[in-house]
Amino acid sequence: MYICDCHCDTLTELYKKGTDLYSNDQHLDMKRLMALGGGLQFCAIFVPTPEYRYGGGLRYTLKLLDKYLQETKKMQAAGLDVLQIRTAADAADALNHKAATLLAIEEGGAIDGSLEALRCLYELGVRAMTLVWSNRNDIADGVNEECSGGGLTVFGRQVVAEMNKLGMLVDVSHMAPAGFWDVIETSTKPIIATHSNAKALCPHPRNLDDKQLLAINANDGLVGITFAGQFLENDYNDACIESVYRHIDHMLNLMGNDDHVGFGSDFDGISHPPYNIQGVQDYKPLVDFLATKYSDSTIEKITHQNVLNLLQKVL
Numbered sequence: 113m114y115i116c117d118c119h120c121d122t123l124t125e126l127y128k129k130g131t132d133l134y135s136n137d138q139h140l141d142m143k144r145l146m147a148l149g150g151g152l153q154f155c156a157i158f159v160p161t162p163e164y165r166y167g168g169g170l171r172y173t174l175k176l177l178d179k180y181l182q183e184t185k186k187m188q189a190a191g192l193d194v195l196q197i198r199t200a201a202d203a204a205d206a207l208n209h210k211a212a213t214l215l216a217i218e219e220g221g222a223i224d225g226s227l228e229a230l231r232c233l234y235e236l237g238v239r240a241m242t243l244v245w246s247n248r249n250d251i252a253d254g255v256n257e258e259c260s261g262g263g264l265t266v267f268g269r270q271v272v273a274e275m276n277k278l279g280m281l282v283d284v285s286h287m288a289p290a291g292f293w294d295v296i297e298t299s300t301k302p303i304i305a306t307h308s309n310a311k312a313l314c315p316h317p318r319n320l321d322d323k324q325l326l327a328i329n330a331n332d333g334l335v336g337i338t339f340a341g342q343f344l345e346n347d348y349n350d351a352c353i354e355s356v357y358r359h360i361d362h363m364l365n366l367m368g369n370d371d372h373v374g375f376g377s378d379f380d381g382i383s384h385p386p387y388n389i390q391g392v393q394d395y396k397p398l399v400d401f402l403a404t405k406y407s408d409s410t411i412e413k414i415t416h417q418n419v420l421n422l423l424q425k426v427l
Contacts, residue, residue, distance in 0.1 A: 114207060115151035115395050116374055116419035118336035119216070119285070119307040121158050121381030123176050126183065133183035133213075134192065139379035140392045142187065142194060142211050148395055152197065152212040152419065154240060154306065155180055158381065159219035161247050169221040170229050177236055180215055198237060200279075203423035207416075214423075216240035216283070216306070220251040220271065227274050239427060240281035242306065243268065244291065246318070252291035255317040263290035264298060272298045279427045281306075285336075285376075286318065296327050301426050303331055307338035307376035310362045316343050322366055329367040334422050336376020337363075341384035348384040353401050355386060360402070360414065370410045374419045 122140045126133060133155075135143045145151045157176040159169045187194045193210040197203055206212045215236075220243045223229040230241075246254040251271050253262035264272065272295060275282050282303045284292050295303060305328060311319035320328075320335065328335055337359050341348030344355040363373050379385075379392060389398060403411055 113149040113396065113399055114416045115145065115148060115399075116416040117151065117379070117392075118154045118304065118334070118374060118376035118419060119156055119218075119338070119381075120153060120377060120379040121156055121218070122379060123155050123180055124158050125380045127176050127179045132186070133180075134187050134190070139377075139385070139390070142192070142213075144392045146211050148392070150207075150209070150211050152206055152214060152416070154214045154216045154376075156216040156218040156242070156306075157222065159217065159222045159245075161219060161221065161245050161249075164219075164221055167224060169219070170224045170226075173217060173222040173233070177215070177233070177238070180213075181237075184213065196237060197423065198239060198427070200424045200427045203420050203427060206420055214239050216242070216281075218242040218283075219245040219249070220268075221245075221249045223271070225250050225267065227270060230271065230274055231278065234278045234280060238280070240283055240304070240306070241275065242283040242285055243271065243295070244287055246286050252294070253288040254286050255288050258288040258317065260288075261290055262288065264294035269294070269298050276301045281422070281426055289324070292324055293327075296331060299331070302333040302422055303328065304334045304336070304422065305376075306336045307340070307378045308335055309338055309343040309359045313359055313362055314343055314345060319343055325363055325366055329369070329372050332372070332425070334372050334374055334418055335363060336374050338382075339377045339379070339385050339389050340382040341386060344386065349387075351384065351386040353386060353388050353398050356389070356398060357402060357405060361405070364410075370406075370413050371418055371421075373414055375415070
């Protein structure tokens, strides 16, 4: 089993607690991921809002980026075969390594309104960015601001264009609908919703409606199913492995193919995970359940191949 997971907030917890990416008692560590059979984990630098939405975001981002780099060096020094994904060639080679990581940012306030900062973060290894968290920044409005009707700003359009040029994944999770549609119109490359579910099954503002899901399908992008209980079920206490399956199945049936769905757990960033998914180790029972519903080829696509294909198109 090889798992590609498009979103976790583990770096924040590592930074706060001084713990290790290889082994810890949080939702996710590389030791347990490797024990499953390997995988690629997107490691997001979450920039808290409103503290850093309009200033100071870059300094905070660099602190967590340093933590990521130090943890990466530590694993390499220990002889662990953990690849850092920076290029399309790296993505194509990922399955030949025990595990891999990809550095991401969650909240475009990280760049402090600067394309120069965006380019520097790219040079430091960042390969994906969630344009906005749920509030407003100088790129766009988040889902908490949906009533304003605001989409991408002029600067936001410049950010999307620059990310396309650099070869960075544009993440539309947390965006208000107007901004989502602006990204669909603006981006020249496939996009990603790293951690979002189906609004048709659970009407949380963070979830995507069927029109949005079809647009990502047409864009040749990807949706990462998240394990946040409140995005899976109206009552998060009901969230379970079968809930994850229902969201996957809705998307596959809606899209008419199995090419644009993956995982984006949000491990270490969620307070109410499914009662039978308590950490990365529980990908095994989840995939075992999905294997009773889908063919081996569909399982391979959902667990890892769709993400690796997307990275080879965008990076």
